[in-house]
Amino acid sequence: MGKFLFNVIAYGFMLFTAVSIGLYHADIEIDADTIETQMSKATGRNVTVNDEVDFSLFPRLGFNVRNLKIENPEGFSDPYFVEADAAVAAVKILPLLSGTVEISEFVLTRAVIRLERNASGEASWALVSNDDEAKGTAGSGPNVTRRVRDLRLGDVRLVDGDVSYDDRVKDQRFELTDVNLAIVIPSLYQPSNATGSFVYNDEKVSVEVSVDTLAKLRSGEAAKAALTAGFLDAKLRIDVTAQNREALSYSGALSVDVPSIRNVLTWWNNPISIENGFERLEVSGAMVGDMRSMKFENAAIKFDAIEGAGPLTADWGSERTLLSGDLVLDMLDLRPYTPAPPETEGFPPWSRERINFEALKVVDMDFDVVTRKLLVRNLDVDDSAFDFTLRRGVLNATLNRIALYDGMGTGELTLDVSRSTPRISGRFNLANIDARRFLNDATRLDRLEGVGDLNFEIAARGASQNDMISTLNGSGAYNVEDGSIIGFDFLKFAYQIGVFVTGQYQGSEDGVDRTAFTGFGADFRIRNGVVTTDNIALLSPLLRITGEGEVNLPPQTIDIRLNPRLVASLKGQGGDRDKQGIGIPVKLTGTFNESKLRLDPGQAARQRAEDEARRRIDDMLGGDKEDVDSSSAKDAIEGIFGRKKDDN
Known part of the structure; x- marks a missing residue:
C-alpha cells in the first residue's frame, strides 16, 4: 500500500519536472493547451486541465492548474487514473543548468488516485511517455530522471486525497481517504523523510519514513532506513539497512505492539466471533526480509498470556499469508480460544451451539512447538512437544510428546473446517496416567482412581458439540491398575444382601465407599456415539467382575450388565475362584449424573x-x-x- 502511494508521488513530481523542463525549452506561448500537450507527452496519457492557468518563469519555473485529469488507457474500469482539484508545481531554474532538479513546490489538492491492476495484469500506474513508446519500452515512466544528477524537494504534498487499489488478478480491494503526505528531500545525498496519514475503514493511520541517503538506494548500495506507524493504539517500528538492487531487501530490527488483535482483524474486515483472547500481541527481534517475506532469527513473542521465542517467518507474497517457525513457549494457554464449559453441577449436556472455527481460516501456519505447560479447557498438560500445519482451514497436528497427569502420551489430530460441516479425527495413546485426575478434568467424572493406559481412535463430523458426539465413531481400550471405583463398595453391597457366608466385612478405612481392584480394563467400539464393550474385566483378591453393555453418549445414558463373583468367605482367598466364587449379577443403569447399581x-x-x-x-x-x-x-x-x- 505504501509502495503504491510512493510511486504515485514519485511519478507525479517526475511528471511535473518533465513538463517544466519542456516548457522551459519551448519557444511557445504558455496556456492550458500547452500544459496539456506537454503533460500528455510526458505520460503517454490524455491529460486535460481547466483553462485557468497561472504560470511563472523566473526565478522558478512553475504553474498552477485546476481540474487536472489524467486518463486511463483502455482496459480499466474507470476512465481516469488521477483527478485533482488543483495541482501546483514549481522548479528552480538555475539548478537545472547543473543537472539538479530542485522542486520548490509540488502540491496535489483533493486528488483522487485510482490504482488498478486489470484481469490481464496491466497496472494503471505504469505510465508510458511518448519517448518510451518510440523506443518500444513501457512502464518506466518519465525518463527525465535518467539525466538528473541530484534531486531536491521542498514543499511536496498530497492534500486531502483519496487513493483506491483494485487488483482484479488477486481479487483484492481497499480504499484510503483523507490522505495527507509530505515529502522532504534536501538532496539525494542527504537524509530524507516522509510523513503522512490516511483513513482506512474509518480509522486513522499515521506513518513516517526516513532514509539516510536516497542516492545509495538509487545506485543499489546499502542505506539506513526507518519506518514508524500507528493505528488503533498499535505501534510499529522498523530500523533497517536497505538495499535496492533487483528488488528491495532489508535487515535490521522490528518491534510491534498491538493492544488488541481483535480490533485490528475487525478493522481489516476479518472479524472473529470468539468471545475471549486475541488481545495483545508483541513481537520484536532481529530480522531480514524483502517485499514478499520477513524472517526473524529469534523473535520474542507475546500473544495474550502466551510467551515464547524462536525463529519466525511471515510470507505474504503468495495468495495466502503463511506464518511458520520453531517456538519454545513458557506456557500455551488455549482456554480463551475454545468454548468455555457450562457452569453447571455434574456432567453438562452437550452444547448445540455452532462452534466458531473462523480463526483457523485467517492465515496458513507451519510450526514446531515446545511448551513447558499446555492448558486446554480443563486439561493441565506439562512439558510437551508438537508440530502442526494449517492450510486453508485444515489443521494437522502431531503430538510427539505430552506429559500429563504423571504419565506420557502421543497422538495425531486432524481438524478440517474448510467445508460447511467440520470434521475431526484423531489417534491417541496415553500411558501411566493418574486416572482420577485425568477423568475429573476431562469429563468431570472422578469415580475411578488408579494408574492407567488409554488408547483410542476417533472420527466425527458436525457443526456443534452435540453433532460431533452423535456422529462419533472409533475404537479403543483402557486398563487401570491398583485402583478403585469410588462411590460404590461392591463387597459391602454383597455383605448387606447376605452373600458372604462367614466373616464380617468392615468396609474401607476412610469410610468412603469404594471397590478396590488390582486391574480394571476393557476394549470398546464407538458407532454414532454409542460405546459398546463385551469384555469388561475387574480383578481383586476377593472379587472378579466381567461385564458387557453400552454407554450412549448423545443422551448420556448407561446400560451395563456386570457379572461379579465373590469368594464364599472373607477368609478364603486361595484356590480356584471360578469354583469357589459366588455370583451376584447386577445391572448398572442411569445417566452420567445419576446412575444406580441393582441386582439382576x-x-x-x-x-x-x-x-x-x-x-x-x-x-x-x-x-x-x-x-x-x-x-x-x-x-x-x-x-x-x-x-x-x-x-x-
Whole structure:
C-alpha cells in the first residue's frame, strides 16, 4: 500500500519536472493547451486541465492548474487514473543548468488516485511517455530522471486525497481517504523523510519514513532506513539497512505492539466471533526480509498470556499469508480460544451451539512447538512437544510428546473446517496416567482412581458439540491398575444382601465407599456415539467382575450388565475362584449424573442354578483332579441351560 502511494508521488513530481523542463525549452506561448500537450507527452496519457492557468518563469519555473485529469488507457474500469482539484508545481531554474532538479513546490489538492491492476495484469500506474513508446519500452515512466544528477524537494504534498487499489488478478480491494503526505528531500545525498496519514475503514493511520541517503538506494548500495506507524493504539517500528538492487531487501530490527488483535482483524474486515483472547500481541527481534517475506532469527513473542521465542517467518507474497517457525513457549494457554464449559453441577449436556472455527481460516501456519505447560479447557498438560500445519482451514497436528497427569502420551489430530460441516479425527495413546485426575478434568467424572493406559481412535463430523458426539465413531481400550471405583463398595453391597457366608466385612478405612481392584480394563467400539464393550474385566483378591453393555453418549445414558463373583468367605482367598466364587449379577443403569447399581434377578437365579450344577458336575467328574478336562463341566452346564458354546 505504501509502495503504491510512493510511486504515485514519485511519478507525479517526475511528471511535473518533465513538463517544466519542456516548457522551459519551448519557444511557445504558455496556456492550458500547452500544459496539456506537454503533460500528455510526458505520460503517454490524455491529460486535460481547466483553462485557468497561472504560470511563472523566473526565478522558478512553475504553474498552477485546476481540474487536472489524467486518463486511463483502455482496459480499466474507470476512465481516469488521477483527478485533482488543483495541482501546483514549481522548479528552480538555475539548478537545472547543473543537472539538479530542485522542486520548490509540488502540491496535489483533493486528488483522487485510482490504482488498478486489470484481469490481464496491466497496472494503471505504469505510465508510458511518448519517448518510451518510440523506443518500444513501457512502464518506466518519465525518463527525465535518467539525466538528473541530484534531486531536491521542498514543499511536496498530497492534500486531502483519496487513493483506491483494485487488483482484479488477486481479487483484492481497499480504499484510503483523507490522505495527507509530505515529502522532504534536501538532496539525494542527504537524509530524507516522509510523513503522512490516511483513513482506512474509518480509522486513522499515521506513518513516517526516513532514509539516510536516497542516492545509495538509487545506485543499489546499502542505506539506513526507518519506518514508524500507528493505528488503533498499535505501534510499529522498523530500523533497517536497505538495499535496492533487483528488488528491495532489508535487515535490521522490528518491534510491534498491538493492544488488541481483535480490533485490528475487525478493522481489516476479518472479524472473529470468539468471545475471549486475541488481545495483545508483541513481537520484536532481529530480522531480514524483502517485499514478499520477513524472517526473524529469534523473535520474542507475546500473544495474550502466551510467551515464547524462536525463529519466525511471515510470507505474504503468495495468495495466502503463511506464518511458520520453531517456538519454545513458557506456557500455551488455549482456554480463551475454545468454548468455555457450562457452569453447571455434574456432567453438562452437550452444547448445540455452532462452534466458531473462523480463526483457523485467517492465515496458513507451519510450526514446531515446545511448551513447558499446555492448558486446554480443563486439561493441565506439562512439558510437551508438537508440530502442526494449517492450510486453508485444515489443521494437522502431531503430538510427539505430552506429559500429563504423571504419565506420557502421543497422538495425531486432524481438524478440517474448510467445508460447511467440520470434521475431526484423531489417534491417541496415553500411558501411566493418574486416572482420577485425568477423568475429573476431562469429563468431570472422578469415580475411578488408579494408574492407567488409554488408547483410542476417533472420527466425527458436525457443526456443534452435540453433532460431533452423535456422529462419533472409533475404537479403543483402557486398563487401570491398583485402583478403585469410588462411590460404590461392591463387597459391602454383597455383605448387606447376605452373600458372604462367614466373616464380617468392615468396609474401607476412610469410610468412603469404594471397590478396590488390582486391574480394571476393557476394549470398546464407538458407532454414532454409542460405546459398546463385551469384555469388561475387574480383578481383586476377593472379587472378579466381567461385564458387557453400552454407554450412549448423545443422551448420556448407561446400560451395563456386570457379572461379579465373590469368594464364599472373607477368609478364603486361595484356590480356584471360578469354583469357589459366588455370583451376584447386577445391572448398572442411569445417566452420567445419576446412575444406580441393582441386582439382576433373572440373571441371579440363573447364575445360582449354574453354580450349583457346576459344583455337582465337578464332584461327579472329579473336578479336583488335574487330569480331568476342566471344560467338560462348563460344556455340560451350557447344554443344560441352552447356551451355545460360542455365546458370550
